[in-house]
Amino acid sequence: MGSVSSSYWTRAVLFPDWAYKPAWSPGSRQVQLWHFLLELLGRGEGGAIGWAGEWGEFVIRDPERLARMWGERKGKPHMNYDKLSRALRYYYNKRILHKTKGKRFTYKFNFNKLILVNYPTFPSVHMPSQTHALQGQPPYLSVPPPMGPSQSDLSRLTSVNATLHFPPALSGWPVNMGRSFSIYHPTPHMAAEEGEERRGEGKRIN
DNA sequence: TTCGGAATGG
DNA sequence: CCATTCCGAA
Numbered sequence: 001m002g003s004v005s006s007s008y009w010t011r012a013v014l015f016p017d018w019a020y021k022p023a024w025s026p027g028s029r030q031v032q033l034w035h036f037l038l039e040l041l042g043r044g045e046g047g048a049i050g051w052a053g054e055w056g057e058f059v060i061r062d063p064e065r066l067a068r069m070w071g072e073r074k075g076k077p078h079m080n081y082d083k084l085s086r087a088l089r090y091y092y093n094k095r096i097l098h099k100t101k102g103k104r105f106t107y108k109f110n111f112n113k114l115i116l117v118n119y120p121t122f123p124s125v126h127m128p129s130q131t132h133a134l135q136g137q138p139p140y141l142s143v144p145p146p147m148g149p150s151q152s153d154l155s156r157l158t159s160v161n162a163t164l165h166f167p168p169a170l171s172g173w174p175v176n177m178g179r180s181f182s183i184y185h186p187t188p189h190m191a192a193e194e195g196e197e198r199r200g201e202g203k204r205i206n
Numbered sequence: 207t208t209c210g211g212a213a214t215g216g
Numbered sequence: 217c218c219a220t221t222c223c224g225a226a
Contacts (some may be wrong), residue, residue: 030218030219032218032219033218040218072218074219076219076220078220078221079220081220082221082222082223083220083221083222084220086219086220086221086222087218087219087220090219094218186223
């Protein structure tokens with residue numbers, strides 16, 4: 001895993017390996033639902049799902065179609081919105097998502113908790129082109145610049161990441177490359193939302 | 207429609 | 217852990 005050094009410099013510099021759970025490599029972990037949603041949203045898929053009003057808000061325009069797409073990805077032919085939405089609801093506790101009440105099929109990502117870092121920066125190519133800047137400009141956080149000389153303190157890194165930094169214009173989302181974007185989600189207990197401070201646990205059955 | 211418990215599986 | 221499946225309740 002320490003083979004490529006010059007590529008993915010941001011990654012190499014700022015984060016330790018463990019922070020990059022291979023999201024969906026062939027033999028690795030499966031795609032998570034929110035990966036999938038972000039993927040569709042990112043490429044402005046438009047039909048089944050799209051960004052809504054607020055930052056991180058999205059609306060599912062065609063629930064059953066979205067469910068079919070999701071089912072196809074996961075090899076679950078009997079997927080439907082009822083089940084998909086249950087998975088979405090589990091995200092409430094994990095604080096990845098919450099519901100925008102009053103608006104049908106509308107949810108909102110908690111980007112406080114969900115921090116996306118790094119997409120494949122190619123060593124050879126110099127930023128192909130900034131062809132299209134999508135409106136509804138989304139949720140990508142780029143990796144901040146500064147790297148102290150001596151740092152093995154990971155918790156510090158986390159807070160550095162938490163500093164939002166909006167990339168001027170990124171060419172797009174890492175979706176086309178498939179298998180190589182990374183997603184990192186720490187669990188800091190900073191930035192309490194209004195009206196909700198729930199620990200991820202609190203329930204343990206068995 | 208939306209919510210969340212419960213059982214189950216990979 | 218992360219859904220999937222099923223389902224009763226609000």
